[in-house]
Amino acid sequence: MRLHRLDITAFGPFGASQSVDFDDLSAAGLFLLHGPTGAGKTSVLDAVCYALYGSVPGARQGGTGQGMTLRSDHAAVGTRTEVRLELTVAGRRLEVTRQPPWERPKLRGKGTTVDKAQTWLREYDATTRAWKDLSRSHQEIGEEITQLLGMSREQFCQVVLLPQGDFARFLRADAEARGKLLGRLFDTRRFAEVEKRLAERRRTTEARVREGDAALLADAHRMQQAAGDAMALPELAPGEPGLAEAVLEAAAVARGTARELLTVADCRLTAAESAQAAAERRLADARELDRLQRRFAQAREHAARLAERADAHRAAEERMERARKAEAVAPALELRDAADSEHRRAAAAEASARALLPPGLADAGAAGLAAAARRAAEELGGLESARRAERRLAELVEERAGLDRQERADDEVRQDAETWLADWETTRTGLQSRVDSAQEAAARAEQLALQREPARRRLDAARLRDRLTDDTEEARRRALAAAEDAVEARAHWLDLKEQRLHGIAAELAANLTDGAPCAVCGATEHPAPARKTAGHVDRDAEERALAGHQAADERRAKAERHLGTVREALAAATAEAGDAATDRLAEEAEELEGTYARARATASTLHAAQEELRRAEGEREQRVAAQQQAVVRSASRVAGRDRLEREQASLEEELARARDGAESVTARAAQLERQAALLTRAAETARVAEDTAQRLKDADARLADAAFRARFDTPADAAAALLDDTAHRELQRRLDAWQSEDAAVRAVLAEADTAEAARRPPADLAAAERAAADAGRRLREAASARDAAARCCAELDRLSAHATTSVRRLAPLREEHTRVARLASLAAGTSVDNERRMRLESYVLAARLEQVAAAATARLLRMSSGRYTLVHSDGRTGRGRSGLGLHVVDAWTGRERDTATLSGGETFFASLALALGLADVVTDEAGGVRLDTLFIDEGFGSLDDQTLDEVLDVLDALRERDRSVGIVSHVADLRRRVHAQLEVVKGRSGSVLRQRGAG
Template sequence: MHLHRMTLQAVGPFPGRHTIDFAALSASGLFLLEGPTGSGKSTVIDALVFALYGKVASADASEDRMRSDHAAPGDDTFVDLVFETGSGIYRVLRTPRYERPKQRGTGTTTQQATIKLWRLTSPDAPDDGDLLSTRLDEAGLELAHAIGLDREQFVQTVVLPQGEFASFLRAKPEDRRRVLERVFGTEVYERLEKRLAAMRAEAGRGLDAARGEVGRAVAGFVAAARCADDDAAALREAAAGAEVDVPALTAAVEAVAGAAAAEAVAAEAVAARAAERCAVTERARDAARTTVVAVERRDTLLAERARLAARGAEHADDARRLAVAGRARLAMPAVAGVAQAETAFGEATTAVARRRAAVLAGAHADLAALVPAEAEADVQLKALADERERCTGIRARLDHALELEATLPTLRVAVADLEARVERRAAERDALVDGLAQRPHERAALRERRDALGAAAGGLAEAQVALRAVEDRRAAAALVAELEPRVGTAEAAAGVAARAASEALEHAAALRQARIAGIAAELAVELAPGAPCPVCGGTEHPHPAAPSAEAVTPEVVHAAEEACAVADEVLAAAGRVLTELRTKRDGARASADGWDLPAADAAVADARRAVEEAQAAARDRDAVDAELEAFDAGTRALEQQRAELDTVVGKDGVALAGRRKEIRDAETAIEAARESSDTVRARAALLDARVELVGAWLTEAQRLVTAEERLAERRVELAAALSEHGFDDAAAVRAAALDEAALAALDRRIREHDSALDRVERGLADDAVRAVGDVTADAARASSAEAEATHAAADEAATRAAGEAARLRDRASSAEREAAEVSRAGRALVAAREAAGPVVRMANVVAASGGDNARQLSLGTYVLARRFEDVVAAANGRLAAMSSGRYELLRSEEKERGGARKLGLALKVVDHHTERERDPATLSGGETFYFALSLALGLADVVTAEAGGTDLGTLFVDEGFGSLDGDTLDVVLAELGRLRDAGRVVGVVSHVDAMKQSIAERIEVRRAADGRSTLTVRA
């Protein structure tokens, strides 16, 4: 894997945007990442790891540190990385999750994490590629496949943890395990050991619970089976203890349950025999009871038959009376019909007589002569009918005259209203004619006013053009007034910048001259015994120059040169600003054409007044045009209204003549129709009363004829009914008749007697009554009492036997149920033992607490030892080169000092100069560094091999170089150079000044007083 380029913005202490060109830094295969402690060197590595994995390098650090606290609210935080693996060239652009101010309102909103992943055709064409994914999960899988390492492996191999190994070499024996756990990331095995221990404890609790269930099940069985004390004690003892013999316990419980079941079966047989005996006595008791009932019923029926026989004569008389009343009931309708007809005939005769008397006393007495009292009924009926028909005809001919008489007042009012309307509309027409005669003069005045306003509004366009011209000149004059003071300020600033640039140039030249004067002392600082002088080439340096207290360092000269460059940039910027302001001012002055701001304001005011006056005239002209149009429309409306009034007045005159003729015709018809009456209505009322009187008399006369005919018919019907039913006259029928209640009571009494007699005879003929023969009631009761006593004794015995059987059956059922519960609990205990066995054994092996782990090594320790052994083997090759073959590391299986048991994590240092073994704690600081570096490089080799041989083209080596002497530093750098020769690029992270002299390509990180950092790449 090779890094090409990384750009970061608003990350950690870096608020700005910085780009690191790893391709340029990698030209020599070795570059330096340097800067003061806390300036942000580790942030560069965090940005690299974040771009690839979405997390920072340290597992304990939060991604919240990615967002710079110094970033502006609108600046985005991102890392843009271009890298290359065997799978291709990739570009990943990733942003973290952070809080940013809301675009609207107050407060913050969450900016979610994002990613974009491209596959490129060239590292120099980042915008020419295929977008692979914009989803975090998909892009993560693509990156993992391309890199071949997870985050932990990447951090272990790209950022070499020689610092952790240095801690390991210096650590006390009891601390080495924790150091290696951090390096190798073996926490998963510790979690596995704890998980297995928890499972072992859980299995133990499960066994205890299963044993408790067995004990509770046995206790429940003892209570349910009501065991004897010895049996109960034996069962409880069998269920107690850690190792319960489940088969034996189950067999003992089943034996006790079987005995209880046998007792229940025997008791049920006894209960069955007792129940059968009880049933026999019950049948005998029921038979005795039946006999008593039959004897008592026989005696009751005989007494009832004697009572009915005593009422025989009375019953026969009731039957005879019922038969006569039945014949009278059939004849009664004819008797009632004659009575009703006689009543109706009398009422009709009376009504006709009253009507004749009333006619003679009323206004129509002449009717009595038309209908003589001595005339036959049919003659009277015809005379009355003829008179009603005559009067009805006359009354019908009066309807039209009545209608005319009713509408005549309305017609007269309508004629009066029509006369008034004709007069009013004629007056309106005359007024309209006078108004129309004046309108031509009024229209001429409006036309004259409109022409005058049109002439005034014609200059509006010219006035508007003049206004725009003076406004442009006024704006130019205002701009001149605004720019004049700014030009003066810019001229002053340019003068200050020119003086500052001159002073900075002179100061930098003086510093360069001073450094040249003291260069001998600067070179003398770097002289080493036996090394050639860079000036004369001599290897002896008897009198090297000493630097003075005022010696100028390269850094001071560099700072002065940078200050000079900054001053030049400020001067150039001030000149550009001054030139731009002068150009704007001169252009505005030419546009103002000599006007100052007050003169321009006065000209603008005059031009605006001219425009406003022309606009007002145009508005007034438009208003007069609208007024003229409305005036003409009003004239046309008035002429239309006059024409309509002429038409209406003519039509109303014709209608008025017609209504007057209609009134005259109605008055003539009414006069003819009323004859001698005051009004037609009065004559009509007189005729209506006569028709009503004749009609009522005719109705009553017809009713009298009908009543007489109906009376004759009813008398014929009565004679036939008397003959048919055997009665002499109507009085005999009335005497024999009974009302409905009496008739029903008599019939009910006869039927009740017959029914009772039939019931008695059928009861005496019943088989049960006949079967008792002559048995007396006392004898039957005595026999029944004896049967009751026998059955009571048998029932009591059956109840006792059934209760005992139920008790034993319940005990057997409970014992069987609880025995099944004991069996279930036993099976559960066996299953718990079988399930717990492997868990307990595995937990003991992993925790090194059982006999199966012969070496007494926990799983985590074993993995650490094996991994460490591989790392030591890989590290010895590096160590041999760095120590010129002097040192070698050996892993020891000996028990560490102060340890409770052998861990297999001890180390020995073999010094081949003396062929003796040393403790790593005796190593010097420089030796500890390159020992740790060897172990870190060995770890990188092991992890790379485990990841399938992933090619890591870039490595970072962290602090520790300050502890090396010059020779050892050269050796270590030479070893790092071999990494370069193998195709790797090594980035050395250090703040040691000597490293700057040894490594030209570097990334410089500097921190300002406010906590912000900047990054400069020198390649």
Template sequence: MKLHRLELTGFGPFRDTQVVDFDAFDADGLFLISGRTGTGKSSILDGVSFALYGSVPRYDGGEKRLRSDHADLSDPTEVRLEFTVGVRRWRVTRAPEYDRPAKRGGGLTTEPPRAELEELVEGRWVGRAAKPRTVGEALGEILGLNAQQFQQVILLAQNKFSRFLLASGEERQGLLRTLFGTRRFEQYRDELDSRRREAETALAAVDSRARTLLEEGERLARAHDLDIREAQDGAGDHADEHAGGSELAAHPDPRRADPAPAPVATRREDLARAHRRARYRVEQAEFARTATEERFAAAAAAHAAVVAAAARAQERQTLRHRLGELEARADDIARARRRLDGGRAAAVLRAPLDSLERAERAAAAAEHDADTARDRWRAGRTDASADAARAVEQLTGDLARWEIAAAQERDLVARRVEHEAAVAAIAAREHDLADIDDRRAARPAERAQIDAEIAAVSVAAARLDDLRAEHLRQREVVAAAHRADDLAAALAAAEAAYATALTDSEAASAALGALLRRRVAGVAAELAAALVPGEPCPVCGSPEHPHPSPPADEPVTDDLLVAAERARDEASVAEADARERAGLAREAVAAARIAAGGLDGAAAEERLAATSAAQAEAERAAAELAGLSQRR
């Protein structure tokens, strides 16, 4: 938040309006508000706090003390603050509750507190809130701090600072806690202490569970004849381990009553040693199980081969019988195939036939309309000729009467001039009428020719929509065909990678099996290599080793087995990935082939070219049809 301007009117020690321009100190960065006591330094900070939160920490909420003692009863009290949060500039105006003269009658009336919040938008102040409660809620969202947090983090009240200077040690500590809100750190301390106690309780429970599990493990070890050397006293003394150690562990010395429990670490080491012996036995059992499984797998493979051979023989017999039936029905199949080919060819002609039917119906309707119009025109022409004949007859009679009248009223020369002029006019009208008749007589022939041309191009133009749809479909077929060609190469590569990964997986499995067989064969040598004269044998328990097995020429170590298992697992993962990729590629090729209708890229391009040529011809016919319709 950044302060810009503060106006104080009738507030604190200021009776008249005082303006503090904070923007004037922008270049200075840090600035000091100084002056003698009582000049109003703290009132500036009080004005900021009152404008933002409607309270002043120095007076502990006593708003009635905010009004200046120097102000007259009619003088206002108001604080206005301009500030910026982020990129938005705000202006808040507040006035506390105070007494003022009543506008009617005498006495005083209480001016209620008021507040107003405005935002500068495009150089103009726009109101956002107009009541103390709504202004407080809006400023809480804008500032993100309540009054207490603002006074602890940003503004330290003067009265609390003086109390801090004069307070005792305990009071000062409490005041610091109040000022800086250290209660949360005390809560952290209490929470950490609670977590410590919970951790100690959990540790005790874990220790008890560990001892219970150790007892259960020792019981299981004795139940499976595993030698465990238990500590008989706190010093960690162990009973001697020999071939009969398990019996001694199961039957402790009765002369030692109530021995002290051994430490958890010692018991865990003894149990770990028994676990290693048990794991050795499990490994031996695993080796035996692996050998048995390999023999079972070989027998199962042989059995599967025999079953597969029998199934192939049965399938061969079934196929031969089916082949005989199909050969007997060869003629029916050939006729059905020819019928299917004819149906497919007829299906291609369905759209043109439908278009032909629509064009024939349109041509018949147009011919009927032309005949109707021609009949109407002929009927109109007969009526016009009759009207013209009647007009000529009437004009001739009138001319005779006019000539008689002219002879009577004027001289003969003037009447002749008029008569000649009338005759010339009649001749001109007759000539124009003949010209009109000639042109009307030629119109049916022109319309018939235009109708013939329209009929000729309508068939081709009627296929335009069908050809456009077919062109779009052929474009999709071409795209699918090219996509199928591209995916076919990817499928070949994926299948080759799958074959390689399958070979590598089989080789890795075979290598691991060979190592395991060698390890089983060399286990006795490994045990003999670990024997120490005088120490008991981990298998038989005897301290004497008269005939140890000789070491193998190339012993199989655990590292070799781990590496072989890792290679086998990696090869299996690679095989699964390659199989999945090949399957996906195969499905993609099949889908593309179906979308392409079984065509390759070249054949699809040829069909698309033929469809494009037919579409261009139909568009030319449609344009010609539009011109002929306009002429008609």
């Protein structure tokens, strides 16, 4: 991957558009990115990362979802944030353009709106020498860039943007912290997932084994219940070995005992069945004898009762005979009753109808009543024309009322219009005055709006100036105290170093042994080795003093940088606010805001005043038109009112004749309708009464003749002899029942076996029933005991078979659990077979760390003049796990020590070598993507001149692989040594970039 060009607009500290020509900078192979603290050196690297991945490194992540954090505070309101990067990767020249979300002012109206994030990807076609669009999808572009680079954003930030501070911490970190970083870079989550899956499978299989054992114990408990607590359960818990064998053994013993009990129960049941059969036979004989004896006694009693009812039976036979004769007279009786009922109803109806007639017609015959009804109907027919005239008269009255209502409405319209139009000039003048006032206020508000922002900025700057004045004095005091502490710490360190140099012979002598050569002179004899004196300073004391000196110096530099920053901010705030007092500026700003608010409030009524004036003018036009239309309608109603009056007079005269004294024609018609109906009904009821009287006379004659032929003295006797259906059926039933009972009694008394049983002694039924009940109870007890024994055997057989199947099914599961548990313990580092207690993921990372240490050593040897070598260690630290140790071998002493013992400068070039080695290994891991452009961020200030030259030689050697390296630093000495430079210059309106090539 090689960078060609970077264009930045409104990004980070860069308010305006800035460009970086990486081709020009990379021509020398080594270039410097420098500038004061806070100018924006790291923001250039952030822009590269944002262009590729849509987010910035580390804690500065904003991403496309937080684009507002990427936008420069110095950018103009109408300028959108944009980053464009041109690069070559995998032989393809691409251009990536990204615009984060942008909160901008609305094009219409007030307020702001947010434009969505935009992303473009283009590729240069060498054949046509033109750029062609590939995609505008954020997701597609991200996947394409990640696939071409072969690494994630985190990996890119570690292998291309080399953060020295992270690797210094990596050198001093423990195994867990190193594991986290290496895990992110080499993506060993799959191995951690294997550990997790194995642990889950171990828990799953263990739970399944315990569940199977619990089910087996449950079967054993059920077998114990079925065997009546005669079975002893094994005292083992689920999961313990031998549980299955113990359960099967106890089940076999319980099954043998149950089968013996079943054989005994079968014998008892056979004997009880024989005894019960004999008792049942004796009971049946006793019941039959008792039945025959009771049957004969009941027949004798029944025969005596029939003899007592013989007279009643003969009287019933005679009553039935008279009823049969009276049935011949029944039709004549029914006919006479029907004729009598009909005649009474007709006479009542006639009397009711005549009661409603006028006195002159109450005694008239049927013919006279019918004639009067016809005359009333004819008169009713002649009123139809009068009805139409009456309806027309009602319509004329309604029409005249409508004309009157219209006349009143038009009068109101004319009066309302005249009243409103009289005040029109005053209303129009007032509304026009409101419009003019609002327009003047709008112009005044625009003028005041231009004055608000400068006044507010001056006020904010004055407040910041007041606050920074106090902060500057405090920062100066802290910087002075930090400088004094740094001087004292340096003096203390130099003193201890000088003391240690004086006593270095004693340190060397402490390592001498008889017969071993001296590390200084090579002699094997040591006659007078130096001894440590009181107050001897060892190496640890010197290094602690050095660390204290370095920490104090860092605090001094930090305090001085903070003081410079505060002073710069104070100068900028003073230039913006001037010498004016903050209180006076606040009063002026508040007064300006109040005046502006009042002008805005007045101007906001302009639209409403204009709308109200337009509505008033429209209403005036409507009222003038309505007034004119009302006058025209009043003139047209005069002729119509005269016509209606003439027609109404003619109709009233006609209706007076037709009403004949009634209130209306309708009332007169109703009278005639009621009269015709009453007369018609009365004539009809009179004819019906005459007909029914004649039919009653004929029915009486036929009834007398029928009674004589049936040999009854009078029709009343015949009617008394009749029986209704219910009485007839009841009498016949009594006669039939008596005959049936008499025949049944005679039959029973004639039976031979019944008579024979009556001659025998009475049967003892209660004793036979008691004997049969006892035999049945003993049989049920024996059958219940036999069924219980059979169920016990069947249940034990079923549960034993189920337990055997469970044991067979659990066997492979137990084997699987044992195998998985061993694998999980081995992968988790807790198994006794894993001597170093190294987890699977740690094992993989250890291999990667060994590669990184080997790659870093090749550069570290040159940077340290052959003194230091990085080695990987898989030894255990304390009680922890092993696999991720990192040591440094000092060729001067021949000892291997922890990387945390390196000094500040040594830590820097060791971490730089480690970063470059890690970049090589991650690049190979990512698929061998060629990285032609690298950036190294800070850390050079801790090197002396000789070490700095050696480090630069190593970086310069990267050009042998056609790489270019950008150094991000504010160390002044690097500006002399590195000629190709990209300078970041900060100012009030934002930072700018100045580029200088190698020439």
